[in-house]
Structure formats: structure tokens, C-alpha cells
Amino acid sequence: MSGDTEATVKALVQAQSLRGYTELVRDLGGNPTRLLRQAGIDPGDLNRLAVFIDFEAQIDLLERSAAELHCPDFGIRLAERQDVGILGTLAVAVRYSATLGEAMRCASKYLEVYNTAIAFTIETGQPSGEATLELKPLREHSPLPLAQATEHGVGLAWRIMTMLSEGRCDLLRVWLPHPGIGTAADYRTHFDAPIDFRSDHGALAVAESSLDLPISENVVELHDTATRYLDAQLSRGTRDLAPRVRETVIAFLGTGNCRRRDVAGALLIHSRTMQRRLADEGTSFEVIKDEARRELALRYLAQPDLSMSQITLLLGYGEQASFGRSCRRWFGGSPREMRARLEADSTGTSSS
Numbered sequence: 473m474s475g476d477t478e479a480t481v482k483a484l485v486q487a488q489s490l491r492g493y494t495e496l497v498r499d500l501g502g503n504p505t506r507l508l509r510q511a512g513i514d515p516g517d518l519n520r521l522a523v524f525i526d527f528e529a530q531i532d533l534l535e536r537s538a539a540e541l542h543c544p545d546f547g548i549r550l551a552e553r554q555d556v557g558i559l560g561t562l563a564v565a566v567r568y569s570a571t572l573g574e575a576m577r578c579a580s581k582y583l584e585v586y587n588t589a590i591a592f593t594i595e596t597g598q599p600s601g602e603a604t605l606e607l608k609p610l611r612e613h614s615p616l617p618l619a620q621a622t623e624h625g626v627g628l629a630w631r632i633m634t635m636l637s638e639g640r641c642d643l644l645r646v647w648l649p650h651p652g653i654g655t656a657a658d659y660r661t662h663f664d665a666p667i668d669f670r671s672d673h674g675a676l677a678v679a680e681s682s683l684d685l686p687i688s689e690n691v692v693e694l695h696d697t698a699t700r701y702l703d704a705q706l707s708r709g710t711r712d713l714a715p716r717v718r719e720t721v722i723a724f725l726g727t728g729n730c731r732r733r734d735v736a737g738a739l740l741i742h743s744r745t746m747q748r749r750l751a752d753e754g755t756s757f758e759v760i761k762d763e764a765r766r767e768l769a770l771r772y773l774a775q776p777d778l779s780m781s782q783i784t785l786l787l788g789y790g791e792q793a794s795f796g797r798s799c800r801r802w803f804g805g806s807p808r809e810m811r812a813r814l815e816a817d818s819t820g821t822s823s824s
Contacts, residue, residue, distance in 0.1 A: 551627030573683025
């Protein structure tokens with residue numbers, strides 16, 4: 473695999489970006505499960521929070537769906553069934569911003585937490601008094617066709633701006649980097665503005681004054697809480713991953729949701745990306761989980777009011793026999809033998 477191809481595969485986007493996909497395909501007479509699987513996407517991922525998919529898989533899915541369903545405006549139609557809620561925590565920061573401009577700048581700053589494939593930028597101060605909002609792929613995806621994905625992104629940006637401004641923001645112009653793939657009537661239905669095709673990137677323009685439009689739902693406390701969380705997510709990208717995985721494993725053990733993909737989802741990264749970064753740090757998810765279980769086992773076995781069955785559940789084992797095997801590997805004895813040893817050590821310490 474070439475370096476360029478590998479870099480493309482690493483571009484990720486939350487599966488929530490496909491919210492509404494299943495319903496749209498069914499309304500168009502298609503089979504969403506089959507199309508998702510053909511694109512290499514687990515249909516169940518669309519109903520899971522904080523699950524990431526390869527951006528190339530989403531590109532393939534949108535193009536495949538548009539072709540099979542004979543729906544050239546599929547990407548824009550999908551965007552019109554979505555709202556800011558698909559952005560997860562970022563949606564809170566955007567929705568409760570003071571103005572439309574603050575919301576869009578917030579989206580520009582924190583989008584990488586939700587989508588590592590696209591950059592969203594805002595340019596103001598143009599002589600014409602326009603503000604240009606541009607979506608640009610962060611990696612090259614050639615020779616993959618990006619028309620549907622681009623139109624979905626531009627359509628979603630306009631959909632969110634329309635909802636936040638309650639229809640008060642006027643669209644002045646749209647730019648798309650590909651030839652028109654739908655009819656002129658299709659584009660007029662979705663974008664009531666002139667469209668320039670074969671441009672450098674997907675973008676849209678509004679009056680710069682529109683960025684000052686107030687958002688009626690503005691709640692400063694919610695906006696600030698969300699941005700503090702997003703700031704932490706951005707800064708964590710430069711910190712060692714292993715300690716964060718360990719913290720999450722400890723929090724998830726006993727919940728029944730401490731698999732690799734569960735922990736990766738909670739950390740907003742793909743499970744394969746997590747494994748690769750942990751390998752670079754000289755460890756793995758399995759090692760971290762095993763070490764966390766060992767530490768907690770010592771703590772729980774030292775508490776006589778906890779039964780062995782309770783400890784088994786707290787450590788995330790399906791049966792006591794599995795806990796027993798781990799205990800022998802860690803301590804050279806059964807859980808009951810280890811508890812007796814800990815009690816003896818405690819008694820000896822207290823009597824001395």
C-alpha cells in the first residue's frame with residue numbers, strides 16, 4: 473500500500489454523518505443494508521454514537537447510492553434530512569452560540585474532532601461584503617469521485633445555517649468543484665442562488681452582515697461547557713494515548729461495553745487508529761485492559777463484602793472460570809487463595 477493510499481484510509485468521519493440515510497434509501501425504493509455492506513460499512517454503526525467510519529467508505533456509499541437509485545441529487549437530499557445534531561458535542565457548541573458567525577467559527581475550529589477528512593474555513597472582509605464558507609478535503613482522494621460527498625457537505629452547511637438563523641440568512645452564491653451532476657431544476661430546488669461549477673472547492677457565500685444574526689437558542693453556559701470539552705479533545709490529540717485508554721477501560725469495565733471499539737468510540741477515534749497509536753507507545757488495548765483488570769482485582773479481593781460473582785461482573789468477565797484463569801496467571805493462585813493471602817497480609821500488618 474502506498475503512503476498516499478494509507479493516508480486516505482486514515483481519514484475518518486463519525487457514522488452519525490449518515491443519519492437519515494436508511495430512510496432516504498427506502499423512500500427511493502432501495503435496500504440500505506445491502507448498499508452499506510457493499511461500501512464496507514456495518515449497518516449497525518449508523519445507530520451507534522461516536523463510531524467512526526472511513527471517509528472513503530462514505531464517498532463510495534454516496535456515489536453508489538446515487539447511481540443505483542438514479543438520484544443525481546442524493547447527497548443534497550441526505551443533507552436536507554439532517555441537522556446540526558449529527559455533530560455530537562460540537563452541535564451543542566454551535567447550537568448555543570450567540571450569533572451565526574460565532575457558530576460557524578466554532579464549527580471551523582472544532583470540526584476535526586468530528587471529521588478528520590474535511591476542513592471548514594470562513595473568509596470575511598471581501599470588497600463585495602460577502603462571507604465565503606469553504607469545505608476542503610484535507611487529503612487527496614483521487615481518483616475517487618467526490619461529487620456526492622461535496623454536495624452533501626455544502627448542502628449540510630447551508631441547512632445548518634438556515635436552521636440556526638431561522639431562515640433569515642440569504643444564500644448569495646454556491647461553488648462546486650465538479651460539473652453539474654443533476655438538472656438545473658434540481659439545483660434551483662436545493663440552492664436558490666447562482667452556482668459556479670468546476671471551482672477549486674465546494675463553498676457558499678452569504679452577506680457578511682448575516683454572520684451577526686443572533687441565535688435565539690443561545691445559552692452561554694452550555695456553549696462554554698461544550699467548547700471546554702472540545703478544547704480538551706483537541707489538546708489530547710498531542711498527548712500519550714495509553715493513559716486515556718486506561719482511564720476509559722477502568723470506567724467501562726463491568727458495564728458490558730468495554731470492547732476495543734467501545735473504548736475507541738468514547739475517545740472519538742477509530743479502533744484501528746487507537747491500536748496503531750498504542751503500538752507506537754509500546755503497548756496495546758489488550759495489555760492495558762489486562763493490567764487494569766489485575767489492579768482492580770487486587771482492590772476488589774481485598775474487600776470481603778464483595779462476592780466472587782460480583783467481582784467477576786465488575787471486571788467484565790462473562791463467567792467466574794475466566795476470572796479464575798486470569799487470577800492464576802496474575803498471582804499464581806485462585807481468587808479465593810489470593811483473597812486469603814491479602815487478608816493474612818492485612819492482619820499481619822495491623823497486628824504489627
